[in-house]
Amino acid sequence: MDILSILRGLGGLFLDPVTLIYVFIGSQAGILFGMMPGLTTTTALSLLTGLTFSLAPEKAIAVILGAYVGSVTGGSRSAILINIPGTPAQAAVCLDGYPLALQGKAAQAIGLSVTASTLGTLIGFISLALFTPILGALALRFGTWEFFWLAVFGVVIAGSLCAPKDPVKGWIAGFLGLLLNTVGDDGIHGVPRFTFGYNQFSGGFSLIPVLIGAYGVPEVLNAVRKRERMIIQTMVDRVIPRFREVLQHRWIILRSSFIGIIIGIVPGVGSDTAAWLSYFTAKRGSKHPEQFGKGSVEGLIAAETGDNACIGGDIIPTLTLAIPGSAPAAVLLAAMTIHNLRPGPMLVAEQPQVVGQIIAISMVSTVAVFVLSLLWVRQMVRLLLIPRDVLMPAVFIICVTGAYALSGRLFDIYIMFAFGLVGILMQELDYPVGPFVLGFILGPMAEDNLRRGLVITAGDPSPFFTRPIALVLFALLVLSILGPTGVGRRIQSRVVALWSNK
Amino acid sequence: MLSTEKTQPEEGLAPPPETERSHGRDFIGAILLLTVSVFFAVAALQIPFQNPEWKWYTSPGIFALSMAICLGGCSLAVGYRGLRGWLRRRHTSRPASWREGLRVWGMGRFLASVAIVVVYLLLLGRVPFMLASVGLILVFGTAFREGRFLDGLRPAVIAAVIVVGFSYTIMKIFGIVFP
Numbered sequence: 001m002d003i004l005s006i007l008r009g010l011g012g013l014f015l016d017p018v019t020l021i022y023v024f025i026g027s028q029a030g031i032l033f034g035m036m037p038g039l040t041t042t043t044a045l046s047l048l049t050g051l052t053f054s055l056a057p058e059k060a061i062a063v064i065l066g067a068y069v070g071s072v073t074g075g076s077r078s079a080i081l082i083n084i085p086g087t088p089a090q091a092a093v094c095l096d097g098y099p100l101a102l103q104g105k106a107a108q109a110i111g112l113s114v115t116a117s118t119l120g121t122l123i124g125f126i127s128l129a130l131f132t133p134i135l136g137a138l139a140l141r142f143g144t145w146e147f148f149w150l151a152v153f154g155v156v157i158a159g160s161l162c163a164p165k166d167p168v169k170g171w172i173a174g175f176l177g178l179l180l181n182t183v184g185d186d187g188i189h190g191v192p193r194f195t196f197g198y199n200q201f202s203g204g205f206s207l208i209p210v211l212i213g214a215y216g217v218p219e220v221l222n223a224v225r226k227r228e229r230m231i232i233q234t235m236v237d238r239v240i241p242r243f244r245e246v247l248q249h250r251w252i253i254l255r256s257s258f259i260g261i262i263i264g265i266v267p268g269v270g271s272d273t274a275a276w277l278s279y280f281t282a283k284r285g286s287k288h289p290e291q292f293g294k295g296s297v298e299g300l301i302a303a304e305t306g307d308n309a310c311i312g313g314d315i316i317p318t319l320t321l322a323i324p325g326s327a328p329a330a331v332l333l334a335a336m337t338i339h340n341l342r343p344g345p346m347l348v349a350e351q352p353q354v355v356g357q358i359i360a361i362s363m364v365s366t367v368a369v370f371v372l373s374l375l376w377v378r379q380m381v382r383l384l385l386i387p388r389d390v391l392m393p394a395v396f397i398i399c400v401t402g403a404y405a406l407s408g409r410l411f412d413i414y415i416m417f418a419f420g421l422v423g424i425l426m427q428e429l430d431y432p433v434g435p436f437v438l439g440f441i442l443g444p445m446a447e448d449n450l451r452r453g454l455v456i457t458a459g460d461p462s463p464f465f466t467r468p469i470a471l472v473l474f475a476l477l478v479l480s481i482l483g484p485t486g487v488g489r490r491i492q493s494r495v496v497a498l499w500s501n502k
Numbered sequence: 503m504l505s506t507e508k509t510q511p512e513e514g515l516a517p518p519p520e521t522e523r524s525h526g527r528d529f530i531g532a533i534l535l536l537t538v539s540v541f542f543a544v545a546a547l548q549i550p551f552q553n554p555e556w557k558w559y560t561s562p563g564i565f566a567l568s569m570a571i572c573l574g575g576c577s578l579a580v581g582y583r584g585l586r587g588w589l590r591r592r593h594t595s596r597p598a599s600w601r602e603g604l605r606v607w608g609m610g611r612f613l614a615s616v617a618i619v620v621v622y623l624l625l626l627g628r629v630p631f632m633l634a635s636v637g638l639i640l641v642f643g644t645a646f647r648e649g650r651f652l653d654g655l656r657p658a659v660i661a662a663v664i665v666v667g668f669s670y671t672i673m674k675i676f677g678i679v680f681p
Contacts, residue, residue, distance in 0.1 A: 051672060172535060172576045179542055179569040186562035189555055193562055194545050224615040224646055225608035390657045393642035394665045396619065397635045400626075401669060405678045410627050417623060421616075429531035430524075447565040454559035 005356025006129055006363075013360050019062050022055075023361060026063035027368040030070020035077040039395060041089075041271075042437075043216040044071045045331040049338065050208050050402035057339035058357060064335050065358070066365040068328055072271060072308055073117040073369050077377075080109045089271040089310075092279040092303035099295035110377060111241040112297060113304045116253060118370040119246075120305035123257035124264065124312020125362045128319075131265075132355055135320040136348030142321075144453040145463045149473035151446035154323045155439045157266060157480050161273065162432035171481075173431045177439020178446060180205065187448055200411045207334045209403040209416040210440055214433050215327065216399040217420020220392045222427075240374060249301050252282050256305035263306070264313020264325045271310035271326065278306025315362070319343050319355060322445065327434055330441045338406075525587035532581025539574035542566055611646065618642065631680035632669060636662040 013019055026048065033044035044067050052060035075090035080097035093113060100109040142150070155178060159170025183194045184204025195201040246253075256278035263274035282302030283292045292299045314325030315332065322344040324330035336343050341354055348355055403416040423433055457463055464470055549563030558564065604610075618641055625634045643658025644651060672678060 168576050168580055172573060172580065175569050175573040175576065176535070176538070179539075179566060179573055182542075182566040182569070188560060189562055191549065191562040193549065193566060194542065221612060221615055221619075224642065225612040386661070387643075387648070387654075387657055389646040389648075389654070390639065390643045390661045393639045394661045397638065397665050397669070400635075401672060401678075401680075404680070405672070408679065410681055413623060413626065417619065425534075429527055429534075431531065450565060451560050459557060459559040 003129070005352045006359050007356075008353060009357035009360030010363070012357065013364055016058075019059050019361075020364070022059045022062040023066045023364050024368050024372070026066025027070040027365055028066075028372050029063070030067035030072075031074035031077075031369065031372055032070075033067065034071035034074025036391065036395075039071075039219060040215055040327075041068060041071040041075075042211060042327040042331055043219065043395075043399070044068075045328050045335070046208055046211040046216065047398055047402035049331055049335040050212070050405040052335075053338065053406055057341055058361075060335065060339055061341070061358065062361050062365075064332060065361050066368060068311060068332065069121055069308075069362065069365040070369045070372070071328075072311060073114060073121070073373055076113040076117065076304055077110065080106060080113065089275050089307045090303075091272065092275040092307070093300060095279070095293050095303070096296045096299035099293070100297070100300065103295050105295070107377075108241065109297075109300060111374070112245065113300055114370060114373040115241050115246050116249075116256075116301040116304040117308040117373075118366055119253050120257050120260055120308035121311055121366045121369075122363065123254070123305075124261055124309035125359060125366065126312070127261045127309075128312040128316055128362070129359050131316050132320055132348060132359075133352075135316060136345050136355075139320050139345035140349060141469060142345065143463075143467070143470075144449045144456065145467055145470040146473060148446055148449035148453060148464065149470055149477060150321060150323060151442040151449065153473055153477045153480065154442055155435055155446075156477055158438045159432070159435040160480055160483070161266065162434045163430075166430070169431050170435050173426065173433070174435035174439040177436040177441075178443045179439075181440050181443025182447065187444065188451060200409075205415055205419075205440075206406060206412055207441065208331075208406050209412040210419050211327075211331055211334070211437060212399050212403050213416035213419030214423040214437055216395070216402075217417060218423040218427055218433075220396045220399070221420065221424060223388045223392045245297075249298060252285075252298055252302050253305050255281060255285070256302045257309040260306040260309025261313035261316075264310040265316050266325065271307045271314075274310040274313075275303045275307035278302045312362070315358075319358065320345060320348055324438065324441060327437055330437060333441065525584045525591065528580050528584030529588060530584075532577045532584060535577035536574055536581065539570045539577060543570035543574065546570060614645065615642070618645070627681040632666050635665055635669065639665060 013023075029048065030041075030044055033039045034041065045064055048064055048067050049060075052063050055063070072089065076093045076097060079090040079093040080101050083094050083098040097109050097113060100106070155174035156171055159172075159174045160167040161170070163170030163173075181204070183201055185192050185195075185202050192202050259278045259281060260271070260274040263277060264271070279292075279299055279302050282298050283289050286292065286296070286298050288296065288298070310326070314329040317323045317325050318329045318333050320343075322333060322342075324333045333343055341347065341351075399416065400413050403412045404410070406412065426433055426436065453464060454461065465474060546563035546567040549561060551558045551561045551564070553561070556562070618638065622634055622638045625637075639662040640655070640658050643661065644654045647654025669680065673680060
């Protein structure tokens with residue numbers, strides 16, 4: 001894939017006004033979803049994947065990518081205006097966005113956050129264009145053994161990073177996802193597993209109902225459970241920020257973008273981590289750290305940029321390795337698979353034009369979101385006035401529509417609701433949902449590659465530990481397990497002690 | 503200018519209390535997960551390891567069994583930690599009223615919303631999708647309303663009309679046949 005593929009993708013997009021319209025529709029839908037408290041990016045993408053199932057692949061991907069960028073950017077609106085993050089990633093934006101709004105600078109805060117989001121997203125997508133061919137070429141050296149370790153490593157590292165205080169719970173969530181994925185006919189011999197004679201289970205649990213259930217249903221039921229009233233009186237003045245103001249914070253934008261991209265590449269870790277890390281890095285490097293949390297423009301820009309740059313980073317491993325960088329990227333992966341675009345090293349090597357098209361759509365989506373975010377600000381804010389008790393059942397019906405639309409089975413709606421209850425239980429017991437979903441997605445990859453690898457070697461597991469890349473991945477896996485535990489800390493202190501004695 | 507007024511939280515907004523409740527939660531969660539892992543492990547063991555069609559390493563149950571063991575092992579660790587923490591703290595901390603805890607969490611509203619959703623799901627396929635959906639929004643909007651009945655009904659009717667319009671559009675554009 002080269003720059004020509006992207007340019008060709010851009011050219012193709014501008015010559016196809018229908019796809020361009022779909023980009024704008026997806027972007028606007030994403031902004032709406034993002035700004036509604038309680039509706040996450042993953043929910044938005046899961047719903048749209050179901051609804052766009054019958055569209056042509058490039059149009060469906062245009063809607064989904066537009067919604068991805070839109071929802072991440074849109075979440076800052078409610079964070080700034082009512083101190084409730086539209087998506088979890090915007091929690092860091094609340095810290096300075098809301099105090100700025102209270103100081104009468106709501107318009108400035110919205111304008112700056114949208115601009116920072118746009119720049120962060122664009123930098124993220126430039127990195128996507130740069131890194132995808134490199135990682136794609138490396139991934140071509142991967143065999144079945146390496147892909148097995150990669151899947152397991154993805155789940156474990158997601159567990160460690162999504163539950164930093166208690167990584168064991170993150171791993172448990174991942175294992176649960178991997179385990180539940182085995183329900184249904186076995187992929188190699190076609191033997192039914194854990195179906196208990198019930199035919200509906202033989203196809204296993206479809207990914208989209210599981211995703212909508214795990215992310216969407218808990219949001220709906222939790223919003224009804226919580227009783228909270230808000231009255232918003234707002235008047236928004238000049239929204240478009242001044243160029244000088246943006247230029248003044250160029251280093252924060254670049255640094256936060258870098259953080260966002262790196263966090264995005266790590267499997268399973270979402271944009272919320274990127275936003276917080278960017279925020280704290282900006283605070284540490286600021287000349288006025290005391291202003292953070294009281295309406296610091298630096299804090300607002302850092303959180304927004306890191307959050308959005310993560311999108312590009314998220315998509316890199318999704319396209320090159322078929323390992324999603326985050327839950328929304330996992331939905332993107334599922335959407336691409338549904339439309340017969342199989343992400344992975346072969347996609348990059350054999351269909352560079354598809355990758356170019358995806359990058360082109362992403363870039364146009366960024367511009368679309370920028371334009372749409374600065375238009376109709378006042379009207380959009382009014383949507384926040386809809387009572388949650390009315391909004392949430394409407395969202396639930398959209399969830400039902402999304403789960404049902406894919407295969408037209410009532411069973412999928414029941415699965416969605418069951419996984420919704422599982423999601424609530426996990427939240428209440430402090431188990432992260434991210435690794436669970438990632439385990440669910442990477443389950444087939446882990447299982448198929450483990451068994452295929454053993455078939456090739458007639459049951460000899462040594463290639464899993466002797467092939468160079470497999471060995472590196474295995475070592476990384478061991479380190480990521482030992483690192484957060486007491487054993488890891490003891491080894492670390494022993495090494496430090498030995499080193500200092502020398 | 504912008505001003506935002508938030509009322510005091512009544513229920514459902516309390517942060518989860520730490521200390522012995524967290525340990526108790528860990529223990530209960532571990533028991534649930536352990537049950538799941540044992541269930542899957544037993545079911546996986548019923549799939550033969552050797553068969554004319556496969557060897558042990560391609561057995562359809564091998565991966566599920568490994569995952570069930572990993573899940574069970576980690577759950578045991580969390581359960582043991584939770585139990586130990588609970589036993590250590592049970593004499594030092596004041597026993598919390600579980601009834602009050604459930605009220606603060608918003609259990610009443612939660613159970614009511616789950617019950618309404620279950621009825622809705624049972625109705626799907628028996629009554630037209632649009633009708634059931636309108637009913638769901640109206641019931642939610644009025645049952646969990648703030649203030650007078652009419653104050654809840656008006657936005658619920660608007661939302662119901664929008665959702666029906668949206669679903670109809672989706673049905674026509676994408677050719678989805680709703681139950």
